[in-house]
Amino acid sequence: PPLRLPLRPLPFQSRGQASGIVRVRPLPRLTPLTASSDDMAEVAEEEEEEIVVRDKDTGKSIECYVDENMVLDGQEYVLAYPCDRPVVIARVDGEGEEEELVPVEEDDIGEVFEQAYRACALCDTELIDSAVVLTLQGDIEDEEGEEDLLDVMSEAEDDEEFVKVLTSFSDADGAEFLVTEPIEPVIIIAKPATGAKPAKGKKKRDLYELLSSKELDSVMPSVESILEERYADE
Template sequence: MEAEDFEMDAPTITLTDEAGRTLTCYVEHSLQLEGQEYVLLMPVDSPVEIFAWQEEDADDEAALPVDEAEIDQIFPIAKAVLEEQNLTLKRTAITLTVEGELPDYLEEEEELDEEEEDQEELQLLASFYHEEQEYTIYTPLDPFLILARLGADGQPQLLSPEEMEKLEPLLPMLEDQLFDELE
């Protein structure tokens, strides 16, 4: 069975944030905890992050995540740049996503995080300039998983910071279990 066939058969659910934006996700895993049902979700479309490059000194640059206000300004440009690669940038809940087939990953690993043990591997999709500022668009190579609570109506709800803090110690165990199931 091909991965694409599996994904099409996997149940999907739509998550909505406070701003009314939606994100369609595959339900990767569900669990009961203290009488409440939680689901581990993975976006159907590929998540992306946009970074702005800042010069720290003459020899060093740092990539800083772009905030919501800046995304509002550069979104049309980022969308146009990605359309050149047949990717459609979407303003979705929790994260920006792209619809379309991602280019093959080249083995040059892109890492933007300073701390070695927490480095996130990313694939560069595009870069562009706006008002003399360089921006880059990356997609994470690791699965982007979202933990949500199912409400009484069966709809997923984002967790409060308190709830997330309480459940966070369980996440590595859930991820290990999920990856064991995928292998």
């Protein structure tokens, strides 16, 4: 079920300031707050616009669906979201009312990735060390319905975050970890990769790249303005 996080939000920016990932704050969301990965996949199948976003610094990549194309100061950008389910590994600290989830830092992911991978495999899913955010391939049945999720979230405080707990595991020292899915959509800003040629074939997937920290900061005000205007009309 959804797990309330009253102390520490999940800082997706910890996956690297140059990652280009955007957390949709109180701004209108690109997808409904309760949208599942399956819902997003159904929309993507209709649009059939899929790209590969590459992180030049790490060499990792992530498959995404394009949500919107835009041009700012003559440069083409896309807003995209992962094709697969985004997940965050978090450590359980404290007990009882003092319990909190602490996201595992990117530099420490390697220490627990193998255990997390095995735990996900037991659920017939595969954990992928993709760019920007870890992703999960395979289907996990959602036990809670949309109404249950809305009921829980309606009781939340302003500073509370929510995630879905998908599975759990322990390390060699007995510390408990959870593989969680953020409820809020993970949105990625990317631009066409330098020197990339248009993809060909039945299922083309053009190559894009993440923005530098400096470029991300420069385009964010425009992106936020575009999103506000987009949803003000709906």
